[in-house]
Amino acid sequence: MAGAPAKPRAVVLLSGGLDSTTAAAWAQKRGYEVVALSFDYGQRHKKELTQAKAVAKALGIRDHRVLKVPVGDLGGSALTDRRIAVPKAGKRIGASIPSTYVPARNTVFLSLALGLAEVTGASAIVIGANALDYSGYPDCRPEYLRAFERMANLATKAGIEGRKVKVKAPLLRLSKRDIVQLALRLKAPIHLSWSCYRGGARACGTCESCVLRAKGFAAAGVTDPAGA
Amino acid sequence: MAGAPAKPRAVVLLSGGLDSTTAAAWAQKRGYEVVALSFDYGQRHKKELTQAKAVAKALGIRDHRVLKVPVGDLGGSALTDRRIAVPKAGKRIGASIPSTYVPARNTVFLSLALGLAEVTGASAIVIGANALDYSGYPDCRPEYLRAFERMANLATKAGIEGRKVKVKAPLLRLSKRDIVQLALRLKAPIHLSWSCYRGGARACGTCESCVLRAKGFAAAGVTDPAGA
Numbered sequence: 280m281a282g283a284p285a286k287p288r289a290v291v292l293l294s295g296g297l298d299s300t301t302a303a304a305w306a307q308k309r310g311y312e313v314v315a316l317s318f319d320y321g322q323r324h325k326k327e328l329t330q331a332k333a334v335a336k337a338l339g340i341r342d343h344r345v346l347k348v349p350v351g352d353l354g355g356s357a358l359t360d361r362r363i364a365v366p367k368a369g370k371r372i373g374a375s376i377p378s379t380y381v382p383a384r385n386t387v388f389l390s391l392a393l394g395l396a397e398v399t400g401a402s403a404i405v406i407g408a409n410a411l412d413y414s415g416y417p418d419c420r421p422e423y424l425r426a427f428e429r430m431a432n433l434a435t436k437a438g439i440e441g442r443k444v445k446v447k448a449p450l451l452r453l454s455k456r457d458i459v460q461l462a463l464r465l466k467a468p469i470h471l472s473w474s475c476y477r478g479g480a481r482a483c484g485t486c487e488s489c490v491l492r493a494k495g496f497a498a499a500g501v502t503d504p505a506g507a
Numbered sequence: 508m509a510g511a512p513a514k515p516r517a518v519v520l521l522s523g524g525l526d527s528t529t530a531a532a533w534a535q536k537r538g539y540e541v542v543a544l545s546f547d548y549g550q551r552h553k554k555e556l557t558q559a560k561a562v563a564k565a566l567g568i569r570d571h572r573v574l575k576v577p578v579g580d581l582g583g584s585a586l587t588d589r590r591i592a593v594p595k596a597g598k599r600i601g602a603s604i605p606s607t608y609v610p611a612r613n614t615v616f617l618s619l620a621l622g623l624a625e626v627t628g629a630s631a632i633v634i635g636a637n638a639l640d641y642s643g644y645p646d647c648r649p650e651y652l653r654a655f656e657r658m659a660n661l662a663t664k665a666g667i668e669g670r671k672v673k674v675k676a677p678l679l680r681l682s683k684r685d686i687v688q689l690a691l692r693l694k695a696p697i698h699l700s701w702s703c704y705r706g707g708a709r710a711c712g713t714c715e716s717c718v719l720r721a722k723g724f725a726a727a728g729v730t731d732p733a734g735a
Contacts, residue, residue, distance in 0.1 A: 436610070
């Protein structure tokens with residue numbers, strides 16, 4: 280409901296991981312004023328929220344919201360249900376959907392980003408989804424994101440009045456190596472980012488998220504500045 | 508993640524109003540085992556949640572979830588922001604989008620219903636949306652609901668594995684008179700339903716929701732059993 284901002288505005292989903300940290304830096308580089316949005320969704324640990332706040336601060340983002348959402352209450356995922364173990368990465372990451380899949384997670388997150396975009400007058404929603412070196416989650420695929428954008432522009436007052444919102448996923452077709460290289464080019468504060476599904480003092484190194492991250496740094500030929 | 512249920516299951520969005528109460532009774536009549544879903548979204552009053560619980564009980568629904576969602580935290584609506592007054596109904600209800608519009612509300616609600624549908628193995632999501640005698644909200648229109656359903660089946664593990672979910676809006680093209688008559692035919696417990704946007708001891712009779720409800724009962728030639 281805000282007036283047209285001087286700079287175009289983008290709502291960036293910021294989990295505090297490598298990908299969303301890079302996506303936020305990308306949005307700033309593209310000239311967007313970033314409104315960062317993080318979620319407390321009953322994940323096993325709050326470490327990613329602490330790191331998301333540190334990342335937002337390092338990027339100079341003034342508007343960072345943390346919303347509590349009850350995705351975890353639905354159950355069914357190793358990321359939110361302590362009765363389900365976080366699995367070690369298998370040999371063929373992405374070949375099947377793992378137990379870390381959270382039902383409808385990105386749909387719930389993007390829906391709240393859509394509401395925030397309308398309220399703040401943002402013309403873009405930016406998500407660090409990746410469909411190449413990823414865990415096979417259905418809600419990270421290009422056809423899903425296109426269908427969400429189409430639905431979004433039928434859902435809101437802004438959309439039907441012609442103020443369309445774009446769903447941008449700048450990392451969608453990048454390998455983890457490419458993402459690491461993009462992050463370094465953008466000087467994204469990835470030393471503050473946290474990817475591990477577990478919430479220990481140090482990253483576990485064995486969950487899918489850790490394995491994908493390590494693979495990216497190894498392929499890029501650089502040391503992970505987070506010291507993971 | 509549950510096995511195939513004996514009866515098909517439907518997640519029904521239950522606000523406790525006339526329309527959702529009728530939609531829940533409709534789903535039962537169609538043979539669905541109903542999982543009811545209500546939201547505490549920072550609405551001005553909790554009366555609709557009390558009534559939603561009473562309606563679910565009267566219908567014999569055993570699984571009724573109430574989720575807290577932060578839609579109200581986004582601001583921008585008279586229904587969740589006490590600084591914005593609930594308007595009296597205008598002469599041409601639905602001609603423009605009123606201040607009671609909550610940004611992305613149905614998208615957030617349907618997204619959580621989608622997650623619950625996947626976890627409970629439900630094959631349908633039922634919403635009491637109505638695009639005839641309504642307030643002109645964009646997220647009550649047929650094209651929006653179709654776009655949501657399309658997106659939903661690309662979003663989930665169930666969807667891409669072929670266990671599709673249908674979004675059903677049985678009241679979509681009914682007038683308020685038709686809805687009242689359907690409710691009476693179904694013996695829906697509408698005496699327990701609550702439609703008023705304000706949270707007084709009795710319905711105010713002047714907000715859009717009260718005016719639309721009164722119009723429906725008057726046109727059907729019956730007295731509102733809620734005594735509103």
